[in-house]
Amino acid sequence: MPVSRRAVVCGGSAILISGCVPAMRSAVSAPGRDDPAMRAVPNAGYDAWVAGFRTRAEAQGITAATLNAGFRGAGFLPGVVERDRNQTESSRGLQDYLAIVASDAKIATGRDRLRRQQALLNEIEGQYGVPARLVAAIWGVESNYGQRRGAIPVISAVSTLAYDGRRGAFFERQLIAALRILQRGDVSAARMTGSWAGAMGHTQFIPTTFEAYAVDFRGDGRRDIWSDDPTDGLASAAAYLSRSGWQRGHPWGLEVRLPDGFDTGLAGRGGARAVSVWSGMGVRPAAGGALPDHGAGSILIPAGLTGPAFLVFRNFGVILRYNNSQNYGLGVGYLSDRLAGGPGLRAAFPPDRFGLSITDRQTLQRRLTDAGYDTGGDDGVIGPRTEAAIRAYQQATGLAVTGEPSQALLRRLR
Template identity: 55%
Template sequence: MKIILTVLSAGLFIFGPMPSKAVEFSQRPLIRPGGVDITLASASNKPVTRSNRPILRQKQEPVIRVAANAGFESWVRSFRPRALSQGISESTFDRAFRGAGYDPDVIEKDRNQSEFTKTLWEYLDSAASDKRIANGKKALREQDKALRAIEARYGVEKEVVAAVWGLESAYGEFRGSNDLISSLATLAFDGRRGKFFEQQLIAALKIIQSGDVEPRQMTGSWAGAMGHTQFIPTSYLEYAVDFTGDGKRDIWSDNPTDALASTAAYLKRFGWVTGQPWGVEVVLPSGFDYALASRKIQKSPAEWASLGVRGQKGSAVPNYGAGSILLPAGAQGAAFMIFKNFSVIERYNTADAYVIGVGHLSDRLKGGGPIKAGWPRGDRALKFAERKELQRRLTAAGFSTQGVDGRIGPKTIEAIRGFQRSVGMVPDGYASLQLLKRLNR
């Protein structure tokens, strides 16, 4: 679930013993609250703070690891009147905090989110692995009736909903087992992002008060993402639906129906266009003007065809509406014509890798083939310090990035293109290791 300035889940953490069988990881790229940008190399035209670290969420009984902490207990007492002033009843508050407590493991995980970068192709290798595709087709068969009903209600294709499910929790296998009240209260008490986590804690208490879930059954990631498709509490309150009609919006149980319907409802709410792909792989002509590869530039498929942009079979892309050209790995990787539904998936998570991962996995679940173009597999994603160095050197070379923050946003992309043109490189705006080495000469 895309959120503003928050963590959805974090780290490669294993709750309990590793299963003996091979496991699939959740593939949520993280959005870190106001911290270091640890994103993969991307041609996105928007600055974001995110990572694409795979998360292992193991399906277990709720895990409550509490420790005595006088400061935390004092904070809970001071928080209680604030919660009550926002409509939380005394009985709900007391019931929610009975058995909850300060969880030092949550703070340790929050403090130790080391930088982890991954290229898009490495991410897609896992996001659309043979195992994830096979498991997805199995999930589609097992949930066929529910998914068809969800598609009929919201107009979001069942394969897209299944792909989100697959990347968020490996089709429900890794939903997170942390006690949410303990985790959110610990993070709110910690204060580093106290206002945000207190907001999520209030929302969690409202969910309990509504009767949708019992306190100790409200489990998820250590940072507050819940259920099969990893909603945070505030998003749950606004978008979750009771599709089964049992009076509860249950995204936690083994039955994924409400969670899948809630995901479809969320995508529909933000403008999902039925029958429109997220994007299609295209072939660019020789001499293509790479300045046109921008999210800000939209043309009809026919207009792109007049510029030589073709689908993989050599003909013009069907008229799915206005589209932009996206080069997530620069001129040496695959090119995509992306449409409005790309931006709708982006509401769930802003990372280009995640959106392409969901889109490509959904295509594979529909029977489509792998991405045909190659990737610059000899390359690697730039580390945060290297991205800052890239910005400093671009600015020193006369191509100002308007600041040094380690985020490859529109201004940095334009600076890269300016430098690339000046030295005879393909001006694709891609922040590659090769580019940094050229600047270091």
């Protein structure tokens, strides 16, 4: 089993990192060739490192021709080092995560893409057993349905990170894998682009994961996840999940209603129990009826007893093989249900630490924007642009400048 494709950014942890997790990426523009920090600059140390690396690469079967083609035009990218060193842990909860990855706009776009690619996704489901809507949801979360595949040259990005040394051994393995991909002929060096950390294509595979799991579903002799045609990318994601243990015909989970007095100590992925046990305790589907039996399941309460609760099955754990984050797994599962026409969550999230509901936060964003302080949208997520708008408003009106939302600020803007 190769290193998880998300470990390149998050180090294999379950912590969401700003700038690498799809929910965070959507809030800011993705860096690419037009970003000055992502352009190669002269660096003698990098050049010397590449010269030494060539010998190591040739010892692992990379030809001189491949090395020449791969490094033609490649170079040290200072912006990649900056992004790698300045990752910060995000404390965003599930509500904010869903507001970004499963917004009304994302759901509408996803339903359109699902409709357009239905025949292809049905064929992929037939071969790998992963539902069409689930593959489409991963596509949406990873690259916004192919709209954010990344434009940074992968050889430059991963060689910069290998030279920088903070995770040098890991990124040298990615560089060797990327060169093997070029040598095999799946893609040219010019078309091998991705994120600042080397995640590539429609479903954001890192090079080692591409080598292990990517498939040539089109049958043209190349595993092309970079093309505008998403065929190989979507099939590769399904192949990854299938080989990671996806159970055909079983769901990821569902929203449930917990009985009064539910013991929170029973919640968590380590507390899997038979559905009959949960039913006996009074756990019921949020939509009503009886719990479906798909084997042992775990109760998750990401926002505590006053927020939505979920019963997740084995396939939820398979989604986490793609990205080991509970929010990611719930986000993909929830989005997949919405793409298939399912309803929104029935349980409301509790107010945030400022005492604001998501409706309050959306109202605050709209009123700030109407007052001339652009928040960049009204998704209810208090990100950098909303915080900057709050600070500007507070400064202009003589308030204490905190950049934080509040009920008092909301009332003042009415």
